[in-house]
Amino acid sequence: MEKTRGKKQHAGSYRIEIRGLVQGVGFRPFVYQVASGLGLKGWVENRNDGVVVMAGGSENQVVEFRDQVIEHAPQAASIESVEIREDTTELFGDFEIRRSHDISNSVTEISPDIAVCDECLADMRSQAHRISYPLINCTHCGPRFSIIRDLPYDRQHTTMEPFEMCPVCRSEYSNINDRRFHAQPVACNKCGPRYRLEIPGESTEDLPEMVTRLGRIISEGGLLAVKGTGGFHLVCNAFSTEGVRKIRQMKQRDGKPFALMFRNLEEARSYVEIGPAEERELTSWRRPIVLLRKSREITGGIADGLSTLGVMLPYMPFHHLLFEKLDIPALVMTSGNFSEEPILISNEQVVDQFGGHVDGFVTYNREIFNRVDDSVIAVIRDTPMVLRRARGYTPSPIRTGTDLEGILGTGAELAGSFCMGKGHLALMSQYTGDLKNLETLGFYQEIYERYCRLFRFTPRMVVSDLHPDYLSTRFAVKLAEEDPRITHISVQHHHAHIASGMLDAGLEGEVLGFSFDGSGYGTDGHMWGAEVMRADYSGFDRLYHFEYIPLPGGDKASEEPWRMGVSYLHHCFGEDLYDLKIPLTERFSRQEIGNITGLIQKKINTPLVSSAGRLFDAVAAIMGMNYYSTYQAEAPMLLESAIDLSETGLYPCRIEEDQVSFSPLIRKVVEDLHQGTSRGIIAAKFHHTLVDLIQQLSMEIRAETGLDRVVLGGGTFQNRFLSEKVMNKLEKEKFKVYLPHRIPVNDQGIAAGQLAIGAHRQLLL
């Protein structure tokens, strides 16, 4: 090799800095193995932003070391950079792992939970003491965040603490050349926690017997509560209409789609389209639920009316063992909770709440300490975008270029989550659910206290939404009242959406933001939800917004899209709306419609709203697609799912000063309905109208301001059709377009935006 000839081959010292997510994932033992395998002297140590290696050896050895580290790194590690410098330190003796004492490391030492690795799956067949052991794990895989009570991350600080290692496990744990060296949850059939199946009148801890019985229950359409990594799942055969119906009835939610766990990729491919990026996500160690386009209908009741299906692959050893005994390709695996309550984690609670409803309980006797639901992602133009950030992601921090220390964003309400700043890291809590729910609020407060302790966080500034009634706002107010040293500031909801997109992309300076969602409290006291703004971290200027429309019945109208349908029709047609021959006016009586227009005219409980979500609601209702919604964003999701991809036409809309009026669009939709135009075509034209509008406004604003960076934020951009078309069109016009992908684009991401804005305001204070 030409390039190495003539290079120094004598021993020297090198300082190697490896940056990225390399802590708490077995990285130091891995570095040790590579280094000692190459005969290097020196040591490895954790630092705040990665690990530092001091290596004594030849330059060739060090280059080889770097290549091996990059190529064979543990699956949950992510290396951002490796930097090598010559150093003068003299190194002696064998390579060693230095223990870190700096507590600021603690932030990165908590790894998210990691799906079982292939080596462990192989060990489960071959290692005498771990044959079919359903909680097998190693340094590269297994539970982490869900079992960690405290730091440092040692076994006695996890819920593995009651289990004493047997001599075999201990020898593996202590052997630096073993894959289980310092694997805190290490366990085996002899010494580890055990699974248990309880069915009315009997129970078993015998694994082969258990999975055989489970196979039978599932194939007969039975229902099970199964303990997972971060909480319980409700499980049934995905092809059993009866099982699906039972879960729906029990969870008290009518239409919200259920996620499925497929045996493997091949089986999943018979029902959904899986692109290369989606395959990468499905099989990644994070094992999220991935939203995929259906290619064939599956059992009714799972995801009715939707073009997508939420799919995941087995991630616990037990899931693999179970599928071995099943002759079906997929299971429904939905969070074990009622309606919008947090996912259940305790064996007792599950028996208490689901007893009498399910045909069996599968539990194990290791406690789940941190509740963490399955994460949900969608791939947009080859980029995975996290929509619900929880298992496999939490508590991995987001690295930023800003000092965020001591700042807390308390988030919004519907998708509760907080975000705290530690140095330059933004630490997002897991998704908690709707904070209007008391149990959810309790969960939120509990994890807030835990994060404070785990990450040694002391708030100096709390940042909340402007909405005075959000429980997350009240939480912020309370923190500030209890401690006068804490400053409290409020941030407008849609500004926070844009700031969170900026933080996600590492943007500074001014951007053009489109912040579209269901609703958020506006600075004029109205409900906002379709904002076009020029914004930076310190403030925003609202350039355009959707026309204000009455929201008859307030919150109730968000759950009953037909009310918004009536409101838009009334706005366009006045009393003539009764003469329209369209699904909505045929479905509801003159009197029912009159009650709604009465509210509007008398202005009773009818705030004004400028919202993209409510516009989707109105159009879906006018078309007769959705009158009452049974889950969050049902109407928009149905509308997106209905799109006829071959249609490229659009509807008119009108810009009057700073307001966008959709009256022309509503009139044309009604005309199309009168002419019998299909839903698919109407849905497509509606979406193309919004894409075109965003493009027109962007061009206009760029001409005036020069802004050419566009940030998309708010739950409406979870709509993949809309986001992809907008990004493609704007990029064609030479805009740079940013859609957050690590921070959820929906309200779970609000807290991160608040944090970023808080950090900037603090500089100005």
Ligand code: ZN
């Ligand atoms: Zn493993």
Ligand code: ZN
């Ligand atoms: Zn053991």
Ligand code: FE
């Ligand atoms: Fe929002």
